[in-house]
Amino acid sequence: MNCTKWRFRRPAPETVISKDELAFRRPRVNGWSCPPGASQLVGWLVYGFLATISFGIHIPLLPRPWYHVAYATLGTVFIVHFFTHVAAVTVDPADASVRAKVNYSSPLPLFDRSKQPHVIKDQHCFLCDVQVSGPRVKHCSSCNKCVEDFDHHCKWLNTCVGGRNYWLFFSALVSALVGVLLLFTLILFVFVQHIRDPHILRTAPQLGALPGNSTWLLFLPLAPIETSSAGLLTITFIALMLSTICLMLLCHLLCFHLFLFYKGISTFEYVKLKKQEKSRKQELECRNSKRPSKTPQNQENSIDCEPTKYPSSSNLVSKNPLTFRLSETLCSEMESFKKSVDNDKFRYGTENKTRGISMSVIQNWKASNEEDYPSGSGNSLPETQDPLGSSIMSPNRSSQ
Structure with missing residues (x-):
């Protein structure tokens, strides 16, 4: 059309x-x-x-x-x-x-x-x-x-x-x-x-x-x-x-x-009403055809916290339980951040404000690190990128 x-x-x-x-x-x-x-x-x-x-x-x-x-x-x-x-x-x-x-x-x-x-x-x-x-x-x-x-x-x-x-x-x-x-x-x-x-x-x-x-x-x-x-x-x-x-x-x-x-x-x-109805249908079809669709790049950049994205979660827990807990904590933090954004009507990218991870979450990471990996073991965790891009954190640096 x-x-x-x-x-x-x-x-x-x-x-x-x-x-x-x-x-x-x-x-x-x-x-x-x-x-x-x-x-x-x-x-x-x-x-x-x-x-x-x-x-x-x-x-x-x-x-x-x-x-x-x-x-x-x-x-x-x-x-x-x-x-x-x-x-x-x-x-x-x-x-x-x-x-x-x-x-x-x-x-x-x-x-x-x-x-x-x-x-x-x-x-x-x-x-x-x-x-x-x-x-x-x-x-x-x-x-x-x-x-x-x-x-x-x-x-x-x-x-x-x-x-x-x-x-x-x-x-x-x-x-x-x-x-x-x-x-x-x-x-x-x-x-x-x-x-x-x-x-x-x-x-x-x-x-x-x-x-x-x-x-x-x-x-x-x-x-x-x-x-x-x-x-x-x-x-x-x-x-x-x-x-x-x-x-x-x-x-x-x-x-x-x-x-x-x-x-x-x-x-x-009656004929006039039919023409107006036909015109409204044409305008609606034009608007639907011009509506932008979600690009693959946006889909790749988005973080999906559904369990289906982690089919081998049992293996991940057995190999590295701290990494699995960290991913769960990040996902929960992201969901709470999205809810707060919707409530506060905050538009991401319009203001120069960063939202840091709470200290309770960092302390939990430190405790789990000390339990699973005692000091002097030489095992270090890879650095983790904050999902908001505000800082780069690791459990070792947080303990210092």
């Missing part, structure tokens, strides 16, 4: 860029403003296709008791979705100060993220040149205007979703989900019954006059068109797959907005 990226951590510049350095474009008033979006066109084509095959092909094939129920239920849901969808696209979600401008439709500077990190400072947008109404107003780069209570820019509506049209958007989402769910049930019923018992679907008077089950009529009763059984199954299967995809997407979108309701945040705030 490249730890030198400052895309999420760089501070915002204090100065803003002049309007002469930016490109200009007319703001989008609503979702009907040109040019239309590709997702918007796809959404309307899917809506028209599902409405056509449901009301023109599959509902007329239902048995008579369910014929009028399906028309009434699906017709109501499709009409509600149509009007809420159109209203959500038509309503202008711009901030009140933007809509109050006389030259609202005139070209405005285009928001370029590569040139400025933000365009609203102290609740003033220097692109729209207005004082916005609240802290949740955001300047949309796609619509090129400040949106009140900005949630997200919807590509299916080809407009922003804000405080003025959010509930219209949510109603269109719920009605679309209910309509697709009913349509999926209807198409699945027709598909299964056509395979199991096609006579249940041939209750229309026009179909009763046709011989056999290989010929079917579409768009009953206004404009009947003959087709084969394979053609009907192909259209039904395509509609079933398309409704399944729409059902999955709408369910995911509805669950996501219910989650936002539960958290009390908008879509833009």
